[in-house]
Amino acid sequence: xIDWSHTALxxxxxxxxxxxxxxxxxxxxxxxxxxxxxxxxPNRVGPGGLLQALADMIKMFTKEDWIPPFAxxxxxxxxxxxxxxxxLMSFAVVPIAPGFVVADLNMGILFFLAMSSLAAYSVIIxxxxxxxxxxxxxxxxxxxQLLSYEVFMGLSLMGAVxxxxxxxxxxxxxxxxxxxxxxxxxxxxxGFFMAGLAEAHRxxxxxxxxxxxxxxGYHAEYSGMKFxxxxxxxxxxxxxxxxxxxxxxxxxxxxxxxxxxVWFFLKTSGFIVLIFLIRATWPRVRFDQLLSFGWKVVxxxxxxxxxxxxxxxxxxxxxxx
Amino acid sequence: MTYVLNLLTGLWIVFKRTFTKPVTVQYPxxxxxxxxxxxxxIVLTRxxxxxxxxxxxxLCAVACPVDCIALQATExxxxxxxxxxxxxxxNFSRCIYCGYCEDACPTYAIQLVPDFEQSEYAxxxxxxxxxxxxxxxxxxxxxYNFYRVAGVNxxxxxxxxxxxxxxxxxxxSLMP
Numbered sequence: 001x002i003d004w005s006h007t008a009l010x011x012x013x014x015x016x017x018x019x020x021x022x023x024x025x026x027x028x029x030x031x032x033x034x035x036x037x038x039x040x041x042p043n044r045v046g047p048g049g050l051l052q053a054l055a056d057m058i059k060m061f062t063k064e065d066w067i068p069p070f071a072x073x074x075x076x077x078x079x080x081x082x083x084x085x086x087x088l089m090s091f092a093v094v095p096i097a098p099g100f101v102v103a104d105l106n107m108g109i110l111f112f113l114a115m116s117s118l119a120a121y122s123v124i125i126x127x128x129x130x131x132x133x134x135x136x137x138x139x140x141x142x143x144x145q146l147l148s149y150e151v152f153m154g155l156s157l158m159g160a161v162x163x164x165x166x167x168x169x170x171x172x173x174x175x176x177x178x179x180x181x182x183x184x185x186x187x188x189x190x191g192f193f194m195a196g197l198a199e200a201h202r203x204x205x206x207x208x209x210x211x212x213x214x215x216x217g218y219h220a221e222y223s224g225m226k227f228x229x230x231x232x233x234x235x236x237x238x239x240x241x242x243x244x245x246x247x248x249x250x251x252x253x254x255x256x257x258x259x260x261x262v263w264f265f266l267k268t269s270g271f272i273v274l275i276f277l278i279r280a281t282w283p284r285v286r287f288d289q290l291l292s293f294g295w296k297v298v299x300x301x302x303x304x305x306x307x308x309x310x311x312x313x314x315x316x317x318x319x320x321x
Numbered sequence: 322m323t324y325v326l327n328l329l330t331g332l333w334i335v336f337k338r339t340f341t342k343p344v345t346v347q348y349p350x351x352x353x354x355x356x357x358x359x360x361x362x363i364v365l366t367r368x369x370x371x372x373x374x375x376x377x378x379x380l381c382a383v384a385c386p387v388d389c390i391a392l393q394a395t396e397x398x399x400x401x402x403x404x405x406x407x408x409x410x411x412n413f414s415r416c417i418y419c420g421y422c423e424d425a426c427p428t429y430a431i432q433l434v435p436d437f438e439q440s441e442y443a444x445x446x447x448x449x450x451x452x453x454x455x456x457x458x459x460x461x462x463x464x465y466n467f468y469r470v471a472g473v474n475x476x477x478x479x480x481x482x483x484x485x486x487x488x489x490x491x492x493x494s495l496m497p
Contacts, residue, residue, distance in 0.1 A: 040347070282332075
């Protein structure tokens with residue numbers, strides 16, 4: 001029996017928390033990039049620049065919401081909503097602490113994979129509906145990228161699923177009580193991290209955006225809050241990615257002394273900072289490089305990893321019988 | 322393998338920046354040091370007696386590469402027909418702060434001072450008239466008085482021997 005009041009409260013907390021955090025991350029990223037480049041970053045609005053995201057939001061809401069006359073209007077308007085909705089839907093299956101989850105689905109990983117794949121559509125059709133060269137090139141690259149990461153993203157997770165014996169994310173976290181899956185599943189972790197970076201369009205796989213080459217890539221024609229939705233969606237997917245890495249490979253809420261929520265939050269923040277650090281450091285790769293690396297290196301590694309893990313799990317089951 | 326190592330080294334080098342102090346100067350609160358000879362806002366100075374140094378020779382206007390200086394010479398009948406500018410106008414929206422006017426000035430009248438805060442809301446406010454440019458002090462050269470070192474001998478009188486004329490200072494010690 002589902003406790004509706006508890007679920008409603010969880011939804012409110014997670015929704016509010018995720019959106020606030022996404023807004024905050026815009027400031028955090030700019031500030032961290034500044035610090036790593038020996039600058040300060042935005043530090044004027046509010047204490048330490050904390051209200052910069054709020055100021056940006058006011059700016060975006062009051063800006064002209066312009067739809068180019070050459071765009072495919074219906075799809076153009078629809079696309080930014082898909083980004084945010086799919087990113088927020090992914091949060092539904094994220095177990096923050098024991099029992100602190102909106103929908104404890106027994107195929108949570110599949111739901112997450114489905115939502116992240118749907119988010120990729122928004123990039124493709126957004127660039128297509130914009131009907132301009134840069135946006136079109138951006139969405140072309142997004143398709144090439146999608147083809148390269150989507151396959152090994154799922155495969156690299158299956159090792160963790162095999163070890164835990166469940167698609168349920170809470171069960172997977174519970175299975176890591178004694179040993180985090182990053183140890184037996186290190187290849188899987190690397191593969192998933194890489195695929196996640198590509199899925200969230202973060203450096204070094206941000207070629208659909210590639211502001212140095214394509215203006216802003218697939219969202220070059222978007223303005224006002226529509227652009228803001230793409231922006232927030234990107235940070236939401238960064239949070240989801242970090243949360244999923246923590247859940248699948250770094251023991252979720254497990255940790256000594258501190259309460260589970262704090263551990264989950266700390267680990268997730270660590271990965272978010274790591275993603276920002278990667279953005280501050282690494283150059284962007286070409287999409288053909290990602291394609292060949294994805295298919296020729298990561299994909300075989302993920303398969304081998306899955307095969308070995310499966311063999312070990314089977315052997316253990318044989319012993320146990 | 323070296324490629325992976327290089328990527329990780331890069332991450333570490335960037336991460337170490339977390340603990341270094343930013344080089345940014347927090348401008349409105351924290352002011353940069355401007356050396357005394359810094360070329361900023363242009364002023365017209367006075368000599369130690371409090372008179373205008375400018376003799377309206379137009380050399381600054383000629384030297385100006387962007388033609389931002391405009392002036393007109395006139396003579397003062399109450400002070401030995403001394404030349405002085407009737408108006409002196411600098412359009413700072415054109416000025417490039419090159420300092421050529423200061424180099425060209427034979428009397429140290431026009432000087433660039435260390436001040437760059439000249440923002441205005443209206444473009445016409447960037448045009449400075451003589452009363453905006455003229456300062457009450459001597460600027461960078463405190464003791465210099467043009468009329469004490471300039472001048473020529475006339476007929477039978479040496480420099481500084483004519484009526485109402487003070488003896489000149491040692492010209493070799495001061496240039497120009």
